[in-house]
Structure formats: C-alpha cells, structure tokens
Amino acid sequence: MSDLKVNIGNLTLKNPVLTASGTFGYGEEFSSFFDINDLGGIITKTITLKPRVGNPFPRIAETPSGMLNSIGLANVGVDAFISEKMPFLKTLNTAVIVNVAGNTVEEYVELISKLEDSDAEFDGYEINVSCPNVKEGGVLFGSNYNITAEITRKIRKATQRCVIIKLTPNVTSIGDVAAAVEQAGADSVSLINTLIGMAIDVDTRRPKIACITGGLSGPAIKPVALAKVFEVSKRVNIPIIGIGGIMNYQDALEFMMAGATAIEVGTANFIDPAISSTIVANLHNYCISHNIRHVREIVSSIIA
Amino acid sequence: MSPITASLNSELIHNSEILEVRELTPRIFRMRFHNSFLARNSLPGQFINIKVNSEYNPLWRRPFSIHQINSGENWADILFKVIGKGTDELSRMNPGESLDFIGPLGNSFTIKPDSMKVAYMVAGGLGIAPMLILGHALLKLEIHPMLFYGVRTESEFCCLDDFESAGIKVHLATEDGSRGYKGFVTALIESTLRDMPSTTGIELFSCGPNPMLLPLGTIADRYNVPCQVSLETLMGCGVGACLGCGVKANQNELKYLYVCTQGPVFNSNEINLSE
Ligand SMILES: Cc1cc2nc3c(=O)[nH]c(=O)nc-3n(C[C@H](O)[C@H](O)[C@H](O)COP(=O)(O)OP(=O)(O)OC[C@H]3O[C@@H](n4cnc5c(N)ncnc54)[C@H](O)[C@@H]3O)c2cc1C
Ligand SMILES: Cc1cc2nc3c(=O)[nH]c(=O)nc-3n(C[C@H](O)[C@H](O)[C@H](O)COP(=O)(O)O)c2cc1C
Ligand code: FES
Numbered sequence: 181m182s183d184l185k186v187n188i189g190n191l192t193l194k195n196p197v198l199t200a201s202g203t204f205g206y207g208e209e210f211s212s213f214f215d216i217n218d219l220g221g222i223i224t225k226t227i228t229l230k231p232r233v234g235n236p237f238p239r240i241a242e243t244p245s246g247m248l249n250s251i252g253l254a255n256v257g258v259d260a261f262i263s264e265k266m267p268f269l270k271t272l273n274t275a276v277i278v279n280v281a282g283n284t285v286e287e288y289v290e291l292i293s294k295l296e297d298s299d300a301e302f303d304g305y306e307i308n309v310s311c312p313n314v315k316e317g318g319v320l321f322g323s324n325y326n327i328t329a330e331i332t333r334k335i336r337k338a339t340q341r342c343v344i345i346k347l348t349p350n351v352t353s354i355g356d357v358a359a360a361v362e363q364a365g366a367d368s369v370s371l372i373n374t375l376i377g378m379a380i381d382v383d384t385r386r387p388k389i390a391c392i393t394g395g396l397s398g399p400a401i402k403p404v405a406l407a408k409v410f411e412v413s414k415r416v417n418i419p420i421i422g423i424g425g426i427m428n429y430q431d432a433l434e435f436m437m438a439g440a441t442a443i444e445v446g447t448a449n450f451i452d453p454a455i456s457s458t459i460v461a462n463l464h465n466y467c468i469s470h471n472i473r474h475v476r477e478i479v480s481s482i483i484a
Numbered sequence: 485m486s487p488i489t490a491s492l493n494s495e496l497i498h499n500s501e502i503l504e505v506r507e508l509t510p511r512i513f514r515m516r517f518h519n520s521f522l523a524r525n526s527l528p529g530q531f532i533n534i535k536v537n538s539e540y541n542p543l544w545r546r547p548f549s550i551h552q553i554n555s556g557e558n559w560a561d562i563l564f565k566v567i568g569k570g571t572d573e574l575s576r577m578n579p580g581e582s583l584d585f586i587g588p589l590g591n592s593f594t595i596k597p598d599s600m601k602v603a604y605m606v607a608g609g610l611g612i613a614p615m616l617i618l619g620h621a622l623l624k625l626e627i628h629p630m631l632f633y634g635v636r637t638e639s640e641f642c643c644l645d646d647f648e649s650a651g652i653k654v655h656l657a658t659e660d661g662s663r664g665y666k667g668f669v670t671a672l673i674e675s676t677l678r679d680m681p682s683t684t685g686i687e688l689f690s691c692g693p694n695p696m697l698l699p700l701g702t703i704a705d706r707y708n709v710p711c712q713v714s715l716e717t718l719m720g721c722g723v724g725a726c727l728g729c730g731v732k733a734n735q736n737e738l739k740y741l742y743v744c745t746q747g748p749v750f751n752s753n754e755i756n757l758s759e
Contacts, residue, residue, distance in 0.1 A: 182572060202727075203725060203726070204725060205724060205725045209723055209745075210725070210726050212494060213494045213496065213723075214494060233738050233739060233740060234727060234730075234740070237717075237728075237730055237731075237740075238718060238728075239727065239728050239730070240720045240726060240728030241700065241718075242542060242543055242544055244541065245540040245541060245543060246540075246543065247543060247720060247728070249720075249728065251726075251727045251728070252742075254727050304522065369567045395677070398540070398543055399540045399543070405714060427540075447543075449721070449722075449725060450544065450545075450720050450721035450723075450725060450726050451535065451543065451544065451545060452535075453494075453497075453721075453723055453725075454494065454497060465526070
C-alpha cells in the first residue's frame with residue numbers, strides 16, 4: 181500500500197483527487213456512476229446568497245480540445261443548498277468543500293455566516309473570487325489583490341474551517357495575488373479558474389455563446405495552468421490545489437510535480453463521469469509501481 | 485500487492501460491440517450494437533451519449549436517441565445523420581469495434597393506456613429516430629399509433645419499411661411535394677385534426693427541429709390534444725452537471741429546464757420555444 185493522504189490546512193484528504201466546482205453538480209448527480217467516497221473530496225457548484233437562474237443560452241461551446249462556458253453561476257442559493265443539497269452531502273464519507281461567491285465583500289461574509297450558523301456538515305470553503313461569467317464581482321475581485329486579500333481576511337475571521345481561495349489566471353501576476361492571499365490567512369490556493377475566451381460562428385457571425393465571451397477549460401488550458409501552478413509554488417508556502425485540463429492520472433501527476441499538493445478534475449467529468457475515481461486508482465498504482473510510499477513525495481518533485 | 489481498481493458501480497457506462505453500420509439513405513446511418521442492458525431497459529425517448537473516439541477532438545460526447553431495441557437478440561440501434569466531425573467518425577466505425585457510451589439517459593415519453601385511444605407520432609427529419617421504439621412500445625400496450633413524417637424531399641425518408649412492417653400507418657409530407665402531402669408535416673397534422681369529429685383520446689408524440697415543434701404546440705392547444713415533444717440541444721455532459729442544455733420554462737418568472745435530465749421529453753406547454 182502507498183499512503184495517498186494529503187493535508188490542506190486542518191483537513192486531511194484521503195487522497196489528492198477532488199472534483200472542480202461547477203463540473204460535478206452537488207455530488208448526487210454522479211452517485212449513480214461510482215462511489216463518491218473513493219475521492220479525496222468534492223467541491224460543490226458555486227453557491228450564492230440568492231438563487232441564480234444563470235446566463236442566457238447558448239452557454240457552452242466546444243472548442244479545439246476544450247470548451248467555453250458562460251453558465252453564470254446558476255445555483256439554488258444558500259438556503260435551498262442547506263435544506264435540499266446538504267442531506268445527501270452529509271451521508272458522504274469524503275471531504276465536502278463548499279464553493280461560495282458574492283457580489284460584494286459583505287455578501288461573502290453574510291454567506292459564510294449563514295453556512296456557519298446552520299447545522300450543515302462540511303469541511304471547508306473554496307472561495308470563488310474568479311468567475312469570469314458574472315458582471316459584478318467575479319474576475320474583478322480576483323484581479324484586484326487588495327480586495328481579494330480583504331475578502332480572505334474577513335472570511336478567515338468568520339470560520340475555523342479550511343479556507344481555499346480559488347485564483348483566476350486572468351491577471352498580470354497570479355503570484356502576487358497568491359502571496360497576498362497567503363498573508364491574509366488563507367489555508368490554500370486553488371488554480372486555475374477558466375481563461376477568458378471566445379468563439380464565433382462564421383456563417384451567422386454570431387458568438388457561439390450568448391454572453392459573447394466565456395471561460396475556457398479542458399485539455400487546451402493544461403499547459404497554461406501547469407505554468408501558473410509552478411509560478412505560484414515559488415511564491416507561497418501554503419498548499420496549492422492544481423486545476424486545469426486534468427483528464428487522466430498522468431495529468432494529475434504533472435500538476436503535483438509542478439507544485440500542487442492536490443488536484444481538481446473539472447471538464448473531464450463531463451466526458452467520463454467516473455474519471456475522478458479512475459484517477460485515484462491509477463495514482464495509487466503509479467505510487468506502487470514507482471515505490472512511492474507517500475503520495476506527498478511527488479509534490480514539487482520536478483527536476484528542473 | 486494487487487493494484488486497486490476504481491469502484492465503478494454503474495450500469496450506465498458501456499463499451500459495446502458494434503454489429504452493423506449501414507447507410508440507409510444518403511448520409512443517414514443506422515448503427516446496431518450488442519447490449520443486453522439497453523435492449524431490456526431502454527424507454528422510448530431516452531438517449532445514449534457516445535464518445536466517438538478516444539481523443540480530445542471532438543471533446544464532448546454526442547447524444548443520440550435510442551431508435552430500436554431487441555431484447556430477444558440483445559441489440560440496440562441508433563439512427564443518425566452525418567452533419568459534422570462526430571457523426572462522420574461514427575459513420576466510419578466498423579462491426580467488431582467497440583462503442584463507448586453512457587446510457588440510457590433522460591426521461592421518456594409517457595404513455596397512458598387508460599386515457600389514450602389514438603397516438604399520433606409526428607416526426608420531422610431525424611426526429612424519426614425515437615419514433616420506432618415508441619411505436620413498438622405503443623403497439624405492445626395495444627394502442628395503434630399513426631406516423632406523420634415530414635422531410636424536405638423524398639430521398640430523405642428512411643425506415644418506412646420498419647414502420648409499415650410493424651403495422652403502423654404512415655402519412656408522409658415533403659416540403660417540395662416530391663412525395664405525399666406538399667408542405668410541412670405540421671400542416672398535415674392540423675388538417676387531419678380539423679377533419680376529426682372529436683379529438684378526445686388523441687395524443688401527439690413528437691420529435692424534430694424546434695421550428696417544427698413550436699407550431700405543433702400551438703396546434704395541439706387549438707385542438708385541445710396533449711402533446712409531448714422530444715427536444716435537442718447542445719449537450720456538454722448529458723448527466724446534469726454542466727448546465728449547458730437548458731430551455732426556457734413556459735412561465736412568467738424566468739426559469740430553465742435542463743434537457744438531459746428533466747427531458748428530453750416535455751409536454752409542449754411546459755416549455756417556451758419561441759425566439
Ligand atoms: C437528446 C438528443 C437526441 C438526439 N438524437 C439524435 C438522433 O437520434 N439522430 C441524430 O442524427 N442526431 C441526434 N441528435 C443530434 C446529434 O447529437 C448531433 O447531430 C450531433 O451531436 C452532431 O455532432 P457532430 O460532431 O457530427 O456535429 P458538430 O460538428 O458538433 O455540429 C455540426 C453543426 O450542427 C450544429 N449542431 C450540433 N448539434 C446540434 C443540436 N443538438 N442541435 C442543434 N444544432 C446542433 C452545430 O452547432 C454545428 O453547426 C440528438 C441530440 C440530442 C440532444
Ligand atoms: C461548465 C463549467 C462550470 C463551472 N462553474 C464553476 C463554478 O460555479 N465555480 C467555480 O469556481 N468554477 C467553475 N468552473 C471552473 C472549474 O471549476 C475549473 O476551475 C475550470 O474548468 C478548469 O478546470 P478543467 O479544465 O479541468 O475544467 C466551471 C467550469 C465549467 C467548464
Ligand atoms: S448536458 Fe450538461 S447539464 Fe445537460
């Protein structure tokens with residue numbers, strides 16, 4: 181046996197494989213495909229204070245080795261999340277991380293207080309300061325590191341739970357933002373959220389998604405994401421969670437070697453709903469065949 | 485130490501042997517594959533989501549209605565038209581190769597044998613695909629369906645023999661008048677309903693492009709007949725995760741319904757297809 185456990189803040193994950201926000205619903209959608217308890221943890225769709233119907237359609241477009249989305253944080257809202265989605269999440273024997281977003285600093289704090297005051301059982305927060313698909317807040321927050329740091333400080337005060345700040349790549353220096361967030365008390369940073377992108381149908385001259393621009397994800401963004409993880413690993417000491425185009429265990433290993441302690445599987449869930457569980461199994465096999473006793477030995481093991 | 489394997493507990497993930505790929509009419513193919521689970525458990529209107537190759541081009545799976553099943557011989561069919569990269573790859577697959585798909589997915593047409601006397605199946609173009617499995621299911625419940633089937637021009641008709649040999653009466657429409665009624669299939673259905681002394685006990689089951697389903701819903705309302713429609717949208721995942729497959733719900737407050745999990749079959753007055 182190899183030890184797959186990794187630590188993120190006060191959380192011990194049974195393995196480094198998580199599912200990325202917005203690509204795994206509220207967990208239940210995937211329970212008919214595999215045993216979710218195989219995973220290190222799941223990250224919920226972004227929750228907001230009020231329910232959101234999301235952006236107009238078309239919201240998604242296929243691009244070479246990737247996809248664009250402008251879902252616009254469609255979600256049930258925090259109240260329905262607690263009453264309707266939590267009962268299933270409570271039954272899980274894996275880490276549950278709630279991804280949250282707000283339009284203002286105050287909204288983040290109010291949202292966290294609501295969750296803290298509820299009897300919801302979960303293990304941590306991933307703070308979405310980086311969604312490219314909402315008009316207010318969103319990328320704007322994520323690209324202003326003073327505000328991102330302020331949000332982090334306020335949330336840090338409001339909870340004992342693990343706080344992960346999810347970073348956008350759509351900034352001049354992701355390393356600066358990561359460093360500011362670490363200073364402000366974050367337990368971890370996860371990266372990357374989607375890259376802003378666009379596609380046009382040349383027959384109709386219309387953009388392929390109604391919001392014109394959207395977030396690019398999938399294998400197309402992996403090299404960019406990997407470079408960002410490597411860059412951030414030079415700037416912070418808190419654990420990094422790597423995201424971006426991870427389709428198989430080799431991709432997951434690349435992120436870990438570049439500096440990630442754990443990884444999130446996103447778009448790949450759409451193509452193979454059981455892939456995250458397959459990645460766990462294959463990571464384990466890799467460790468065994470390479471005589472790796474603890475998976476954390478792989479972190480930052482790049483020879484460069 | 486034995487390597488651990490992922491604990492897949494799904495009856496929905498399949499790799500099935502392809503038995504036949506046949507071009508029925510130009511660019512329209514029928515693919516038959518071995519799968520006893522699908523052959524026994526598929527409901528009319530459900531679909532499967534196929535990965536046409538193991539590469540990232542195309543990235544997404546491609547959804548196709550289940551066209552026909554045979555639980556005695558353990559196979560299922562899809563019927564598809566080549567319109568792009570994914571369907572082109574699919575058409576080039578060969579018997580003996582393996583088909584990677586997820587399914588059956590989605591809801592199904594609702595058949596109420598008690599209140600329903602006559603089923604009119606209305607298909608436009610490739611909307612014919614789910615009508616054969618539906619027709620067979622209706623016949624099993626001793627409801628005699630009739631098929632109204634419209635295409636642009638005669639050469640686009642396919643599977644007519646399959647319906648006729650099952651004893652299903654077929655009414656054809658072509659936009660150019662090359663065969664059957666000249667005009668849209670919706671006009672054909674309307675004139676049929678208009679001529680009926682009473683429409684009680686009639687139900688419409690439909691699949692086709694939105695520009696056909698929209699007027700069909702209006703006609704169904706006018707003649708006071710229930711109408712179920714099977715919709716097509718882009719699908720990023722097929723399992724309710726990407727939220728990319730919405731249609732507007734027919735209500736004042738803005739709300740979307742998701743075709744892959746809440747559909748693909750809806751009552752025509754549940755949804756708003758205008759615009
Ligand atoms: C529930 C469901 C059931 C379906 N059943 C069948 C079936 O039984 N037989 C069949 O032939 N097809 C069916 N389709 C449509 C089929 O999935 C598409 O034709 C296929 O995905 C096209 O893939 P492609 O790579 O060949 O084309 P692409 O290269 O992806 O697309 C070619 C062009 O067609 C457009 N397009 C692609 N898919 C759709 C769509 N769903 N709606 C509108 N425009 C689209 C694209 O925007 C593009 O312009 C179904 C779709 C759904 C959602
Ligand atoms: C359809 C879709 C919806 C997403 N929704 C969210 C979201 O609600 N919150 C969030 O933080 N990230 C969201 N993301 C971003 C992913 O969590 C992830 O950061 C990104 O897709 C890159 O990873 P990938 O290439 O593995 O998909 C979404 C991505 C996609 C494709
Ligand atoms: S196709 Fe992804 S939610 Fe329906």
